[in-house]
Amino acid sequence: METFINNNGENGAMEDIVVEISHIKKAFGVNEVLKDISVCVKRSENVVVLGKSGQGKSVTIQCIVGLLTPDEGSVKVFGKEVSEMSDAELKDLRTKVGFLFQSGALYDSMTVRENLEFPLTRVLKIKDQKEIDKRVEEVLDGVGLLDAVDKLPCDLSGGMRKRVGLARTMIVKPEIMLYDEPTTGLDPITSREISELILHMQKRYKTTSIIITHDMECAKITADRVLIMNDGMYIAEGSFDELKNSEDIKIKAFFNETT
Amino acid sequence: MAEQIVTGYKKWLENIGEQGVFFTRFVGNVFNGSFEWSEFVRQCYEIGYRSLMLVGITAFIMGMVLILQLRPSLLELGAESMLPRTLSISLIREIGPVITAIICAGKIASSIGAELGSMKVTEQIDAMEVSGANPIQYLVVTRILATSFMVPLLALTGDAIGLLGGYLALTFTDSISFSLYFHKCIAALDFTDFIPAFIKTIFFGFAIGFVGCYKGYHSDKGTESVGLAANSAVVTASLWIFVIDAIAVQITSLLFYR
Ligand SMILES: Nc1ncnc2c1ncn2[C@@H]1O[C@H](COP(=O)(O)OP(=O)(O)OP(=O)(O)O)[C@@H](O)[C@H]1O
Ligand SMILES: [Mg+2]
Numbered sequence A: 001m002e003t004f005i006n007n008n009g010e011n012g013a014m015e016d017i018v019v020e021i022s023h024i025k026k027a028f029g030v031n032e033v034l035k036d037i038s039v040c041v042k043r044s045e046n047v048v049v050l051g052k053s054g055q056g057k058s059v060t061i062q063c064i065v066g067l068l069t070p071d072e073g074s075v076k077v078f079g080k081e082v083s084e085m086s087d088a089e090l091k092d093l094r095t096k097v098g099f100l101f102q103s104g105a106l107y108d109s110m111t112v113r114e115n116l117e118f119p120l121t122r123v124l125k126i127k128d129q130k131e132i133d134k135r136v137e138e139v140l141d142g143v144g145l146l147d148a149v150d151k152l153p154c155d156l157s158g159g160m161r162k163r164v165g166l167a168r169t170m171i172v173k174p175e176i177m178l179y180d181e182p183t184t185g186l187d188p189i190t191s192r193e194i195s196e197l198i199l200h201m202q203k204r205y206k207t208t209s210i211i212i213t214h215d216m217e218c219a220k221i222t223a224d225r226v227l228i229m230n231d232g233m234y235i236a237e238g239s240f241d242e243l244k245n246s247e248d249i250k251i252k253a254f255f256n257e258t259t
Numbered sequence B: 001m002a003e004q005i006v007t008g009y010k011k012w013l014e015n016i017g018e019q020g021v022f023f024t025r026f027v028g029n030v031f032n033g034s035f036e037w038s039e040f041v042r043q044c045y046e047i048g049y050r051s052l053m054l055v056g057i058t059a060f061i062m063g064m065v066l067i068l069q070l071r072p073s074l075l076e077l078g079a080e081s082m083l084p085r086t087l088s089i090s091l092i093r094e095i096g097p098v099i100t101a102i103i104c105a106g107k108i109a110s111s112i113g114a115e116l117g118s119m120k121v122t123e124q125i126d127a128m129e130v131s132g133a134n135p136i137q138y139l140v141v142t143r144i145l146a147t148s149f150m151v152p153l154l155a156l157t158g159d160a161i162g163l164l165g166g167y168l169a170l171t172f173t174d175s176i177s178f179s180l181y182f183h184k185c186i187a188a189l190d191f192t193d194f195i196p197a198f199i200k201t202i203f204f205g206f207a208i209g210f211v212g213c214y215k216g217y218h219s220d221k222g223t224e225s226v227g228l229a230a231n232s233a234v235v236t237a238s239l240w241i242f243v244i245d246a247i248a249v250q251i252t253s254l255l256f257y258r
Helices: A010-014 A057-064 A087-096 A112-122 A129-142 A158-170 A188-205 A216-222 A240-244 A249-258 B002-030 B037-076 B080-121 B124-130 B135-173 B178-188 B191-217 B224-255
Strands: A017-028 A031-042 A046-051 A072-077 A097-100 A176-180 A208-212 A225-230 A233-238
Touching (some): A017 A208, A031 A057, A031 A072, A031 A208, A031 A233, A046 A216, A057 A176, A057 A208, A087 A097, A112 A129, A112 A158, A129 A158, A158 A188, A176 A188, A208 A216, A225 A249, A240 A249, B002 B135, B002 B191, B037 B135, B080 B124, B080 B135, B080 B224, B135 B178, B135 B191, B191 B224
Parallel strands (some): A046 A208, A046 A225, A176 A208
Antiparallel strands (some): A017 A031, A017 A072, A225 A233
16 A cells, blocks of 8 residues: 555655646536645546535636636646636647546447547547457556447446546547546446556556545555545645544545545 | 616616627737637528428418409409519518528527527626637627528528419419519519619628627526526517618618619
8 A cells, every 4th residue: 555655755856747736716606616626646646536516626627728717826736827828728638638528528429439539539639449349448448448449428437428428538638638527427347347457557658637536445546646625725745544543633534535 | 766767778778889899809819810710600500490480381372362352452453463463572572581590599599598698697708808719700600690691591592482382372272384474573583673782681681699698698697697698589580680671671672673
């Protein structure tokens, strides 16, 4: 288990920060969702965010790709302020950042194959059909759905849709991956496979990941660092084991509550 | 009360601004980047396939009914032989285009509104945007151009079928050969009947596509907003059709019908 407390402290000196969020606030009308969020994520680090439902975890990662703009504070990705980016810069950023939606967000008029081909042909502009087929096959194999390739999203189960969504995000091999609850709604075995896939992405492609999850198993497998979010703020930070063994009542309650 | 009016007015202005922005984004994307041909063709097919039957039936009935309604009046004036001419002018100038457009507003604007609305609600549009693809180009440009292209074609088809319906109604009472009837219909027409009506339908098609896309693309998150988007797409598109029609008739009468 100690292996999970890796490259946290020692690499800190030569910092290579890819995502830097400082003091962001976001409110929807009177609903103050984010009150003061700051976090730095280093290259090829897996950060897991835990927190109760409705705390603004999804809102936070939507700020990273510019889907939402924070009311205050700054979000920098690769050293650049997201809210000040031009359309071209934003597009460029988005090709480097993969985003797995909580709902999967599959294009429901397209088959699984077309869903996966979409980012390849529209974003990476790959023309070579062989290359496309190879990538589709590889990534579908990764999520264990090779035989669903010609199905429509409406013919898939919830868990399958989630996995196709994951495959569609991974297929462009982004430098940063933002996972919004990658294992929710999956059985324990598939969950574990997905968690290991996330870990594999990190090892193989040096992908930086922010993983939002309620699944302790997933957190345990993937996390280099865990953040706990409560009431629009981060209340704790550390490795999975550190937090799990923490004496702090709030943190303890959290772990007991969700496991 | 006064406050309500002010906020309503503000909202209305905001809406117009938003539509302006949406229009600029549409135009910017038509002339920039790669055009999604296959999606455009697919949309054209869908639109034609979805509406052809309905347009055909309605136009056929309209042609018949017009003849039956016009006949007594023209008979009274002893101008019975003017029936084909009257029918073809009213059908080509006005009834064909407007009826087709209204049907397409009900059929197409609503389905575009619902489709894009549900894509918005289920985060598909966000997903497309976040992946670095261009949802305006893929979803909006193709649909608006497809309606602008297909509605005129459907209107022409409607005109032709309406004339057929008229012939059928005429044979109830008169014995007139099809070729004579058709000749009379065509002879009555001029380019000044035909061209303005055709141009008008392009605008109708544009309005249908634009309103459908705008309403769907800007629908709120929540399931009931999908229905709302579809509904207000139909209402707004129909309204636009009549407004465009009113403007078109002013322009054509200034230019041609002196
Ligand atoms: N686009 C939006 N417009 C208005 N309110 C929003 C929007 N997105 C999120 N919210 C509100 O922000 C709050 C936090 O939402 P968020 O989706 O970030 O929660 P979460 O932490 O991801 O919860 P969960 O674990 O259930 O996914 C909620 O109260 C939600 O109603
Ligand atoms: Mg969420």
